[in-house]
Amino acid sequence: MNNQQYPKGTSPESNLEQTIFGPLRRTTPGFYLIFGALSLVFLWGLYAYSLQLREGLTVTGLGRPVYWGVYLTNFVFFIGISHAGTLISAILRVTQAEWRRSITRIAEAITVFALVLGVSQVLIDMGRPDRLLNPLLYGRFQSPLLWDFASISVYLLSSLTYLYLPLIPDLARMRDRMTDAPTWRQTLYRLMALGWRGNEKQVRRLEKAIGVMAILIIPIAVSVHTVVSWVFGMTLQPMWHSTILGPYFVVGAIFSGIAMLFIFMTLVRQAWHLEEYITEKQYNYLGILLLVMSAFWFYFTLAEYLTTFYGGLSEEAPVVNAKLFGEYAFVFWAMVVLNFVVPFAILLWRRGRGPTGTFVASVAIATGMWLERFTIVAPTLTKPGLMEWAVYQPTWVEVAITSGSVALFSMLFLVFFKIFPAISAWEVEEGQEIEARNAAAFAALAAQGSTGASLEGAS
Amino acid sequence: METLTWVINTPGIGGLMVLGVFSICFISYFLTLRWIKNAADLDMSQEESVEGEAVHEAG
Numbered sequence: 001m002n003n004q005q006y007p008k009g010t011s012p013e014s015n016l017e018q019t020i021f022g023p024l025r026r027t028t029p030g031f032y033l034i035f036g037a038l039s040l041v042f043l044w045g046l047y048a049y050s051l052q053l054r055e056g057l058t059v060t061g062l063g064r065p066v067y068w069g070v071y072l073t074n075f076v077f078f079i080g081i082s083h084a085g086t087l088i089s090a091i092l093r094v095t096q097a098e099w100r101r102s103i104t105r106i107a108e109a110i111t112v113f114a115l116v117l118g119v120s121q122v123l124i125d126m127g128r129p130d131r132l133l134n135p136l137l138y139g140r141f142q143s144p145l146l147w148d149f150a151s152i153s154v155y156l157l158s159s160l161t162y163l164y165l166p167l168i169p170d171l172a173r174m175r176d177r178m179t180d181a182p183t184w185r186q187t188l189y190r191l192m193a194l195g196w197r198g199n200e201k202q203v204r205r206l207e208k209a210i211g212v213m214a215i216l217i218i219p220i221a222v223s224v225h226t227v228v229s230w231v232f233g234m235t236l237q238p239m240w241h242s243t244i245l246g247p248y249f250v251v252g253a254i255f256s257g258i259a260m261l262f263i264f265m266t267l268v269r270q271a272w273h274l275e276e277y278i279t280e281k282q283y284n285y286l287g288i289l290l291l292v293m294s295a296f297w298f299y300f301t302l303a304e305y306l307t308t309f310y311g312g313l314s315e316e317a318p319v320v321n322a323k324l325f326g327e328y329a330f331v332f333w334a335m336v337v338l339n340f341v342v343p344f345a346i347l348l349w350r351r352g353r354g355p356t357g358t359f360v361a362s363v364a365i366a367t368g369m370w371l372e373r374f375t376i377v378a379p380t381l382t383k384p385g386l387m388e389w390a391v392y393q394p395t396w397v398e399v400a401i402t403s404g405s406v407a408l409f410s411m412l413f414l415v416f417f418k419i420f421p422a423i424s425a426w427e428v429e430e431g432q433e434i435e436a437r438n439a440a441a442f443a444a445l446a447a448q449g450s451t452g453a454s455l456e457g458a459s
Numbered sequence: 460m461e462t463l464t465w466v467i468n469t470p471g472i473g474g475l476m477v478l479g480v481f482s483i484c485f486i487s488y489f490l491t492l493r494w495i496k497n498a499a500d501l502d503m504s505q506e507e508s509v510e511g512e513a514v515h516e517a518g
Contacts, residue, residue, distance in 0.1 A: 135473075135474070136473075136474035136477060136478070137470075137471060137474055138470045138471065138474075139470065139471075139473040139474055140467060140468055140469060140470055140472070140473050141466060141467045141472060141473035141476055142467040142468060142473075143473065146473040146474070146476075146477060149477050150476070150477040150480050150481070153477065153481050154480060154481060154484050157481065157484050157485060157488065158484065158488075161488045161491075161492075164492075165495075168495070194492065194495060194496040194499075195496055195499040196499065197499045199498070199499065199501070201498045201501045202495060202498040202499055202501075204498075205494060205495045205498045206495050209491050209494075209495060
């Protein structure tokens with residue numbers, strides 16, 4: 001790690017620093033325009049939520065027996081995309097994949113904001129948010145809802161810490177460099193930098209803490225989506241009571257997480273002009289990973305639906321038929337096309353694994369994965385095992401709240417990267433140093449080889 | 460077995476378990492951050508040493 005300090009006004013900023021600090025100093029009209037548009041959508045959602053609070057859940061399509069609809073779909077979707085940070089950052093860090101360095105922070109930020117939005121969906125679905133503490137006060141640990149409470153709260157705390165730890169050296173750099181920032185931001189950087197001096201001992205402790213967190217957060221993340229699946233799987237409802245649901249949810253989560261990372265890293269790369277650091281290499285490698293996850297997702301979907309359809313159990317047959325041929329057929333087949341056909345058609349080719357191709361494939365996957373979550377939640381509840389069947393039709397209130405949630409997610413992301421750098425500067429510098437060392441070693445070896453060859457030739 | 464049944468069946472105990480797990484994590488992460496912060500005033504010469512007798516000096 002580059003542990004040099006930057007006293008105020010000394011040593012010129014490097015090219016990397018100028019690139020990543022630039023967007024933090026200047027705010028373009030485009031930023032205000034996008035932020036304004038997102039705010040309008042968010043306010044629309046807020047209005048719809050205030051209406052729901054006033055009138056109750058009757059303004060939604062929810063009711064007996066469809067207690068969970070679009071909101072729980074959003075919950076599973078947001079918790080799913082929160083796996084972006086875990087997979088990209090933690091796994092790539094543990095395996096020392098050098099190309100990860102410029103994209104880890106974006107992935108970690110997605111994780112935190114997606115978790116915040118995911119949790120808020122449960123509050124919205126409850127109808128009475130004042131009852132939030134009831135599961136803690138009266139809940140028994142045999143309930144998967146409490147397991148969910150435990151795993152998500154630990155995951156949120158761990159993700160925040162995991163986002164914060166690699167940010168510390170950059171915060172110190174901003175504390176020392178961005179003396180032209182408003183006072184509140186300078187104070188924020190100073191407090192959050194934890195007195196970072198970058199001496200050898202501090203660097204060693206930080207790297208040790210990041211290393212431990214990277215290992216720790218992988219099982220936590222896997223447990224989170226497994227437990228989310230168990231909230232469904234522990235019931236005896238048709239097509240929910242399945243042993244495959246845990247791994248199926250985890251695969252879908254990682255899949256949608258990578259897609260969301262592609263979407264946001266492409267937008268940030270474009271808006272913040274980070275083309276030099278987020279290169280074709282990241283798109284290619286991550287694109288291959290996305291392709292593999294698409295194949296995994298299809299395999300799990302096939303395994304789940306083929307066995308259920310083939311078995312034709314009396315309670316499951318109506319649900320699977322509704323998905324494959326009935327009222328949910330359009331959503332189901334759109335999901336298959338968006339999650340499997342479109343990504344394969346684009347990402348199978350090297351040319352497709354560039355910024356444009358991966359962005360298009362990722363938007364398709366994000367949409368497809370939301371539809372996938374919807375086909376898991378809604379059809380089963382419209383045809384439950386022990387109750388009368390029903391029809392579920394989301395209302396404009398649910399559409400508005402969902403749109404507002406997506407807008408809020410994007411706004412949190414935008415604001416965060418207006419205050420903090422989108423790229424981990426010290427990690428990128430470390431990568432550049434390693435690359436330079438390797439290149440020098442390779443050149444020395446090559447020179448040695450050519451000397452040896454010429455000596456052999458002479459003899 | 461009775462204890463286990465009591466733990467998973469008693470209202471409120473589940474909440475306490477969730478709070479317990481969360482608190483352990485919170486305290487651990489807080490101590491980690493403090494450990495990193497405290498290293499700002501230390502240099503390598505102050506690092507605790509647990510070295511034993513050097514091999515070439517042994518015997």
